[in-house]
Amino acid sequence: MRYAETGFNLEIDLSRGGIERVATDPRDTELYLGGLGTNTKILWDRVPPEVEPFSPDNLLIFSTGLLVGTPATGANRTIVSTISPQTLFMAYSMMGGFFAPELKYAGYDKVIIRGKSPDLVYLWINNDKVEIRDASHLAGKGAVETAELIQQELKEPKAQVAAIGLAGENRVYMASIEHGRSSASRLGIGAVMGDKGLKAIAVRGTNDVNIARPAEFMELCNEVLEYIPVRDQNPVPGVMPILAGLGSPKEMTVHDEKWHTENFMWGNSRVRRKGYWNEEVEKKWTESMENVRTRLISCYNCPMKCGAIISVPGVSTYMMKCFSKLTYTMAAFSDLDFGFRIAQRATEYGVDGFSTPQVMAFALELYEAGILTDQNMAGMPSDNEGRFYWLLDRIVRREGIGDVLANGTHWAAQQIGKGAEEYAHNNIKKHEQLPLKLSMLNPIYFLMYCTGEKANITQIEGNFPQAPFLTREEREEFVKDWIQVPDEKFKEYVLNWEPRGENSMPYYPTIEATCEIVDWQEKMHYIDDAVGMCAGLSSFPLKPPYHIHNYPAFISSATGIDMDEAGLTHVTKRNRTLLRAVNVRRGLRRADERPPEDHWKKRFPELEAQLLDAYYKFKGWNNEGIPTKESLQELDLDYVSEDFLQQGILTDNEGTLSKEASA
Amino acid sequence: MGEKKKKTVKAIKVDVDKCNGCRACELVCSAFHATPKYSSNNPARSRIRVIHEPLQDIYVPVFAGEYTAAECTGRDKYTIDGKEYDECAFCRASCPSRDLFKEPDSGLPLKCDMCEDDPPLEEPLCVQWCLHDALTYEEREEEVEEEEVKREEMEIGMESLVDKYGLDKIIDTVARMAKKE
Numbered sequence: 001m002r003y004a005e006t007g008f009n010l011e012i013d014l015s016r017g018g019i020e021r022v023a024t025d026p027r028d029t030e031l032y033l034g035g036l037g038t039n040t041k042i043l044w045d046r047v048p049p050e051v052e053p054f055s056p057d058n059l060l061i062f063s064t065g066l067l068v069g070t071p072a073t074g075a076n077r078t079i080v081s082t083i084s085p086q087t088l089f090m091a092y093s094m095m096g097g098f099f100a101p102e103l104k105y106a107g108y109d110k111v112i113i114r115g116k117s118p119d120l121v122y123l124w125i126n127n128d129k130v131e132i133r134d135a136s137h138l139a140g141k142g143a144v145e146t147a148e149l150i151q152q153e154l155k156e157p158k159a160q161v162a163a164i165g166l167a168g169e170n171r172v173y174m175a176s177i178e179h180g181r182s183s184a185s186r187l188g189i190g191a192v193m194g195d196k197g198l199k200a201i202a203v204r205g206t207n208d209v210n211i212a213r214p215a216e217f218m219e220l221c222n223e224v225l226e227y228i229p230v231r232d233q234n235p236v237p238g239v240m241p242i243l244a245g246l247g248s249p250k251e252m253t254v255h256d257e258k259w260h261t262e263n264f265m266w267g268n269s270r271v272r273r274k275g276y277w278n279e280e281v282e283k284k285w286t287e288s289m290e291n292v293r294t295r296l297i298s299c300y301n302c303p304m305k306c307g308a309i310i311s312v313p314g315v316s317t318y319m320m321k322c323f324s325k326l327t328y329t330m331a332a333f334s335d336l337d338f339g340f341r342i343a344q345r346a347t348e349y350g351v352d353g354f355s356t357p358q359v360m361a362f363a364l365e366l367y368e369a370g371i372l373t374d375q376n377m378a379g380m381p382s383d384n385e386g387r388f389y390w391l392l393d394r395i396v397r398r399e400g401i402g403d404v405l406a407n408g409t410h411w412a413a414q415q416i417g418k419g420a421e422e423y424a425h426n427n428i429k430k431h432e433q434l435p436l437k438l439s440m441l442n443p444i445y446f447l448m449y450c451t452g453e454k455a456n457i458t459q460i461e462g463n464f465p466q467a468p469f470l471t472r473e474e475r476e477e478f479v480k481d482w483i484q485v486p487d488e489k490f491k492e493y494v495l496n497w498e499p500r501g502e503n504s505m506p507y508y509p510t511i512e513a514t515c516e517i518v519d520w521q522e523k524m525h526y527i528d529d530a531v532g533m534c535a536g537l538s539s540f541p542l543k544p545p546y547h548i549h550n551y552p553a554f555i556s557s558a559t560g561i562d563m564d565e566a567g568l569t570h571v572t573k574r575n576r577t578l579l580r581a582v583n584v585r586r587g588l589r590r591a592d593e594r595p596p597e598d599h600w601k602k603r604f605p606e607l608e609a610q611l612l613d614a615y616y617k618f619k620g621w622n623n624e625g626i627p628t629k630e631s632l633q634e635l636d637l638d639y640v641s642e643d644f645l646q647q648g649i650l651t652d653n654e655g656t657l658s659k660e661a662s663a
Numbered sequence: 664m665g666e667k668k669k670k671t672v673k674a675i676k677v678d679v680d681k682c683n684g685c686r687a688c689e690l691v692c693s694a695f696h697a698t699p700k701y702s703s704n705n706p707a708r709s710r711i712r713v714i715h716e717p718l719q720d721i722y723v724p725v726f727a728g729e730y731t732a733a734e735c736t737g738r739d740k741y742t743i744d745g746k747e748y749d750e751c752a753f754c755r756a757s758c759p760s761r762d763l764f765k766e767p768d769s770g771l772p773l774k775c776d777m778c779e780d781d782p783p784l785e786e787p788l789c790v791q792w793c794l795h796d797a798l799t800y801e802e803r804e805e806e807v808e809e810e811e812v813k814r815e816e817m818e819i820g821m822e823s824l825v826d827k828y829g830l831d832k833i834i835d836t837v838a839r840m841a842k843k844e
Contacts, residue, residue: 069704070704071690071691071694071701071704073687098686105705105706105707144718148718157716180717181717205707206705206707206767207705207707207767208697208703208704208705208708209703209704209705210702210703211701211702211703211704214694214697214699214700214701214702215700215701217701218694218701225792225794228794229794294720295683295720295722296683297683297684297717298683298684298685299685300685300686300690301685301686301687301690302685302687303683303685303687303794303795305683305795309717309718309720311720316718317718317719317720318718319717
C-alpha cells in the first residue's frame, strides 16, 4: 500500500480524448516527494525545451502535494505546473481551497493534461469514473459562475471545481485558474488551460487516504494544532501587522492599511503616497470592507481565515484573499469600494490580481505619455475608474489594444515600441512584480529577487525578518523562542543586524550569511510546495508551526519513507536544482537574474555581482547560474548533467571529466 | 410511576456563524473512526458534515443521528435571514432520501457516537479540532423518569390480546406501529 499518496496519476490526452490511470514509481516519491518536485521531474522528462507554451505537447499538471488529504493542518495546496507563455520558463502557480484534497480522495496524486481539445470541454473526475464532457455551453461564462453551473448539471454539489474565465479561454497571459476562495494566478497558467480547450476540472472523491504510522503522525498534527492559537495570540512585536501572525497576509481581517498604502506604489508602480492614510480614509475603508464581507473563510483543514466571501450590492458574490484587495484600488488611485467591485469582475474573468492592475495602469501611463494614442484607446471613458473597467473588458476579450496588453507589460511594450519599454519597468524575467520601490539595497532580497525561480518574491521570502529590529532588546526577545532556525547562527545574524552603522544593509548580513539566509528561506518553500503545505503555516510567516525540525517526522510517519533533516534538505536541494535545470534548458542565464532597475534607489553593482557569484557557488552552480556536473551528480541528477553536456550547456572543463561525458 | 433518575446528556452545540468552512471536523472524525484508529481518513465516511454553499454564505455542521429505513412523507426547506438552506439541511438522519451519513462502499448508516473511547476523550474530536468554537461540547445531568417495565403486568395484558386476536396479528400490529414511530 502507498501511504499519504495514492500512487496513481490520471493522464488525459485532450487531442484524442484519452483517459488513463497510471501507477507511479514509489522511487520517485523518495527522490522528489511529490507536488512541485514530481511535477518538475515530469516536465523535465516530457516537455523538451523546444516545446512552446501553446503547443499540444506542453503539459498542464494539477498536482496534490504529498501530505495533502492527510490530517496535517494546512496541507491542501494544488500545485499547477506548465510552461509559462509569459516568461517561457516553468510556471508553477499554486492554490489552496479544496481541490487537491478532493482529487486525492478520488484516488489520484496528479492530473496530467496533454494535447488540445478541438472544442471547449471540461473534465469530470468522480472517483474511478472519468469523463471528458462538452463545455460549449460554458464558453464565455465567468469562472465562479462556471463552477456553479457544473455542480448543478452534474447534480453533485460536493464536486470541487477549478475553472477558467474568459481570460483563460482567450489565452490572456495573466489568466488565472479560479477555484472558489482560491486561485492559481501567476505566470499565465490559465492561458495554457484555455489553449488546451479545457474550461474546467470537476472532481469528487470518496476514497481513503492512508497514513503509515498513525499514532506518531497524529501526535505531530496535534502539536501543530496546539501551537497555532498560541502563536496567533502572541504576534511578533516590531513588525508590520500582516507579518506579525500566521497565515497568508490577513488582508481580509486587517483594516489598518497604512503600511501598504504608504509604502507600496500606486499607479503603474510609480507613486508613493506618504501621509495618505488618515482617520477619514480608515473609517471609509473599514466601512467599505464591512459592508461587503459576509464571512471569513478557510481552506480545507485549516483554521486560518485568510479568505472572505465578498458580496458587493448589484453584482454576484465572489471570494477573495490576500493582497488583491488593494492592487486594483492602488493601480487606479481609487478607493476600496472600487477595489472590491472591479475585483468581482476580474475574478469572473479569471485574471491575476497582481499583474492585471499593473498592466492597466501601464496602459494609461503610455496614453498620458502619448505613446498610446486616442486611436488606440478609441471608446475609452474619461473617468479613471471607468477606464479600468474598459481596459479589463478589452484585455480579456483581446479586443483592439487589449490584444496587445493581454500579453503583459513586457511583451506589450515590445510590440508597442516608441519607448514603451521604459514603462514596463517593474518586471523580473518578463513578469510583473509587487509594486514596491525602496531606498537601500537589501542583500537578502536582492538574491531572492534575482534567483527565485518563480519570479515572485512571496514564493521565496519568509522565515527570516524582512528588516532589522530597531533595538538590541527587541532582537534578543525575538530570538529567544526562535526554534525554527536550522542553525543557531541565524540568531546571531538577527542579533547583530542593525538599522544603521557598520552592521547594516547593504553590507550586513555579510555575503556568506546572506547566502545562508536565502537558501534556508527558499528551502522551506520547496518543502511546502512538494508536500502541498500552505506557505502561510510554514515558509511565509515568522516562527511558523511547520519547520525543518518537525517536517522530517511528518513526512516519514505519513509515508513510511525514512527521512531526517539532512535527507529532507538533500531532497529539497534536488527539487530546487532540477527546477533550475528545466529553466536553464529553456535558456535561463545570469543576465536574466536582475531585479527591476528601480527597485532600490541605492544600488551597489560591485556588491551585487559578488552576491550573485557567492550564491551561485553556494548552490553548486557555475557563474552563469547553471548547476555544475558535480553538483548534479551529487543530487542523483546525472541525467541532467548528461543532457547539459550533450546540448553544450555545460562543457567538460566546467565539471570533472567523467567517463560518460568523454564517451 | 417510575422513579426520578439522573442521566448524562452529551451535546455538541453548533454555532453556524463561527464556522469557517474548513471541514477539519469531517477529516478528524473519519480518521478517529478508521481501523486502526487514525490509519486513514475520508470525509465521505465522516459522521459530521459541513453543509456548505459559500456563495450563499451557508455553513452548517450537521452530525449524524439515527438511521431511518423510510424517508419522511414530506421534505422540509428552511429560509433563515433570507438564506435558503438545502432540503432537510438540518436533519441528522441517515435516510434513503440522500447520500449523507452512509459508508461510501457499503451504504451502511453512520451515526455519531461522541467519539466513545477508552479512556474517554474530554471532548469529541470534531470539537477539539474546531479552533473557532463553531462546535462546542456540553455535558449536563438531567433528571428523567425511569420507566420501569413491569413485565408481569404487561405479559398479562398481552396474553389477553393474544387470546383475542391471535399471535400473528399482534406481531403485525406491533411491527406496523414500530415503523410509524
